Structure formats: structure tokens, C-alpha cells
Amino acid sequence: xxxxxxxxxxxxxxxxxxxxxxxxxxxxxxxxxxxxxxxxxxxxxxxxxxxxxxxxxxxxxxxxxxxxxxxxxxxxxxxxxxxxxxxxxxxxxxxxxxxxxxxxxxxxxxxxxxxxxxxxxxxxxxxxxxxxxxxxxxxxxxxxxxxxxxxxxxxxxxxxxxxxxxxxxxxxxxxxxxxxxxxxxxxxxxxxxxxxxxxx
Numbered sequence: 770x771x772x773x774x775x776x777x778x779x780x781x782x783x784x785x786x787x788x789x790x791x792x793x794x795x796x797x798x799x800x801x802x803x804x805x806x807x808x809x810x811x812x813x814x815x816x817x818x819x820x821x822x823x824x825x826x827x828x829x830x831x832x833x834x835x836x837x838x839x840x841x842x843x844x845x846x847x848x849x850x851x852x853x854x855x856x857x858x859x860x861x862x863x864x865x866x867x868x869x870x871x872x873x874x875x876x877x878x879x880x881x882x883x884x885x886x887x888x889x890x891x892x893x894x895x896x897x898x899x900x901x902x903x904x905x906x907x908x909x910x911x912x913x914x915x916x917x918x919x920x921x922x923x924x925x926x927x928x929x930x931x932x933x934x935x936x937x938x939x940x941x942x943x944x945x946x947x948x949x950x951x952x953x954x955x956x957x958x959x960x961x962x963x964x965x966x967x968x969x
Contacts, residue, residue: 774895779850781853791815793852794818798813835855850875850879851884853891855900860934866933873889885919893905907925908940909939
């Protein structure tokens with residue numbers, strides 16, 4: 770399995786449903802992990818978890834645009850510590866927008882170790898340098914203080930509250946591609962200054 774990319778401590782790779790389902794089930798069957806992800810995120814059975822991984826891989830193949838969700842693997846222990854994702858944000862009716870979000874879900878025993886920040890930095894670099902995205906967003910529930918801190922460590926700019934995605938009110942954060950920050954001028958700079966999605 771070729772990794773999508775590696776960081777100092779982590780391997781970011783495609784999920785392998787048959788061998789990864791058990792570890793994914795441990796993550797997504799934990800109510801503390803899924804607390805901020807909504808009721809639909811919790812998986813009641815191992816078989817359903819395996820099927821969900823298969824569906825996620827198939828969805829990424831159909832979109833064929835480099836987006837998806839990947840396993841975060843600790844190099845030292847080979848344990849799957851969570852999920853990192855980069856995908857199009859959905860509107861309230863689940864229709865996909867042209868805005869891309871970075872997100873992370875970590876198993877409880879991996880909280881507080883900087884894994885979300887490290888994987889997030891790698892995913893932002895992938896989104897900007899490989900997918901050539903001009904801007905990447907993050908959306909966080911207002912009470913999810915740990916994820917808000919991750920967005921701060923990723924140098925993402927807070928854009929206020931928005932109801933544009935997922936049908937609920939969320940805090941919106943954004944980060945522009947590094948080369949697009951320099952010398953904002955003309956039409957492209959004007960579009961960027963408008964922030965893409967209102968949320969303020």
C-alpha cells in the first residue's frame with residue numbers, strides 16, 4: 770500500500786477495509802470520539818464499519834479528484850490513530866459545494882499528542898501543492914475547543930459562524946495557498962478577500 774504522504778511520526782494511507790475495520794470500529798464506536806461528529810458517525814457493528822470503509826473508498830474513486838479520507842498510522846507502533854480527510858463540503862441538502870474542507874477524527878487514546886496538527890499540516894500541503902486548491906476550509910462545532918485549537922496551530926483564519934454547510938451552524942476557518950497570499954491584487958485578490966463563503 771503506497772502512502773499518500775508521510776510526516777515525521779505518521780503515515781497517511783488509504784484504508785484497507787478487511788484489515789483496518791477493527792481499529793476503525795474502535796475509533797467510531799467510541800461515543801466521546803463521535804460526540805462532535807453527529808449521531809450518524811457512530812458505527813454499531815464491525816461489519817457495518819467494514820462496509821462504511823468500502824463505501825468511502827468507492828466514493829473517492831467515483832469523484833476521482835484526489836479527495837477522500839485516509840487512515841493516520843503511527844509509524845512507531847503501526848496503530849491507526851485516526852482519520853484525516855480532505856473533501857468537498859456539503860450543503861444542508863448534502864449537495865456538494867466547490868469548497869474543500871480538511872478534517873480529523875482521532876481515537877481517544879491519541880488525543881493531545883499533536884497528531885491532528887501533524888496530519889493536518891501534511892493534508893494542507895497535499896491540497897495546495899498536489900490538488901492546486903486555492904483555499905481550504907475547516908468547519909468546527911463551536912463547543913469543540915480541541916479542534917478549534919488545531920485550526921489555530923494550522924494557522925487557519927477564523928471567519929465567524931456559518932450555516933452554509935451540513936445544515937447546522939458551525940465555526941468556519943480558512944487557509945489560502947501560500948503563494949496566493951503574496952501581493953493580493955486584481956480580480957483574483959478581490960475574490961480572495963471576499964472569503965469565499967460568508968460565515969461572518
